[in-house]
Amino acid sequence: MGEMMLQAGTLWTREITRFVRQRSRLFGALLQPLVFWALLGAGLNGSFRPSGMPAAMSYAQYFYPGVIVLVLLFTAIFATISTVEDRKQGFLQGVLVAPISRPTVVLGQALGGTTLALIQGIIFLVLAPLAGIHLSIAAIIAASLMMVVIAFALTSIGLVIAWRIESTQGFHAIMNLILIPIWLLSGAFFPLSGAPRWLAWTMRLNPLTYAMAALRRGLYLAEPNAIGSTAPILSSVAIAIAFALFAFLLATRVARRASAT
């Protein structure tokens, strides 16, 4: 157990060290959603009011937790791209012949990605007052805890993909085909209640919808009425955690089967 933590810990440390040395990654993962939010939030604020959204809430407020999840998603994607690069550039070979189990390798990678995503998510939270969103300490803590779960889940999904594919080009295709739609259909962009029936069902089947709902509730802890019709908090949190664990176990399984070449 101690050795396992040492091994996962060293992979985690490496992930952080690399990140700190590549500033462009920090800006990329943070600026893009910020621009998204500023443009879309401001632009849609006046003209766009999805049905089912509570009256007390502006669109920018509604969109805010969605953008946080987008920040987490981008960082998780960057972290998993580095897994593909590790394999391509050879670093992973050395890890795979070391006395370390594959699940431990995946744990180190997932924790690294989660930490990076969390740091950026928290930076984003801190910026909230600039957008006229005032958060209580309790809300920041609740939201941060949910961000850990979501970041871990998204990084794990990224790792499932990263351990299966050969090139980063393949990763981009999968990202646009799977990860972005999962985000779009999580209630990040528009609420479930106003969507057509088939879309609403797709959203209900999307595990990220519940993670999104839990984050939304955590963020607007003080004003539960402003949330609108999302799933109840306890079941949302439970589903989000189950989702994260499932994604992680799936990643360890894929990694165990992956050949090392």
Added chain:
Amino acid sequence: MGGSAILSSAAAAAPAAAAAGLAVECTALGFRYAERDALRDVTFVIGRGEIFGFLGPNGGGKTTLFKILSTLVPMQSGTARILGRDLRGDTIAVRRALGVVFQRPSLDAKLTVAENLRHHGHLYGITGRRLKDRATAMLKRLALDDRADDLVETLSGGLQRRVELAKALLHEPQLLLLDEPSTGLDPAARREFSNYLAHLRESEGVTIVLTTHYMEEAERCDRIGILHEGALAAIDRPTTLKAEVGGDVVAIQCAAPEVLERKMQQRFKVKGQIVGGVIRVERPRGHEFVRDVVDVFGSEIESVTFGKPTLEDVFVHLTGHQFFADAKGAAERD
């Protein structure tokens, strides 16, 4: 094939170094990729403290064998024991005792030399004082101590290879496994590297197993195994293998090798092999044969060379194929 006799005699004769026990024992190893056999029925033993090389052209099965021994790919068929432990059942214990140097770099170029070594130590459960001491000792021994805080990407190719070696030796492995260690090194660096391996075996008794397609690197091994099309064609000392080739090797280049070879058979009662458009004849007292053949067929011959057999001749003798048949140009560029 002529190799089978060599193979059985070598397998029976236990190498001198094996007295201390066996480092590697493989029986009937097989490995299949989707549509082709990469290894077929490969059986051999390597004694502790030996420097052993697998020689063969690219595609001969060396890299697959390396991947199996280094635990990079799971075994498919056969049995393998490394340092007395079962490779399949006791993989983690085997990994602890192995030091692996890959053909491709395995360092993180964005980290410093010292950081690379530290992460490697942690993966092998080494921490604190011991890690520090080992890292310092390895850097010193490979003359890297003033580069410890340099980013790996700023080092030259030769220096990076040295860091790879420092990394592979950090956890004091009993068996060092190297895949084409000379690739990308100039001849001087190659010799230096191979001297260091010899020194390592002398001073610490580390067993060294490497793959190579360089004859001169294979020459420096205690024993070599020749891999051809996924099978072991021979396994023995380089000098013994070369002695198996009958006498001298005469190579005759001419416009019509088939015709000339037939004529030679009739005139001199010798059988030649035609390999890559060249007639090869193995003869004791090769110089006399050269004289005779030029006397009789001089007008048909473009050039004749003769010499003591090299490992390349051993390969041709055993397999009837050119060593660099497909990639002669590439091999010469190396």
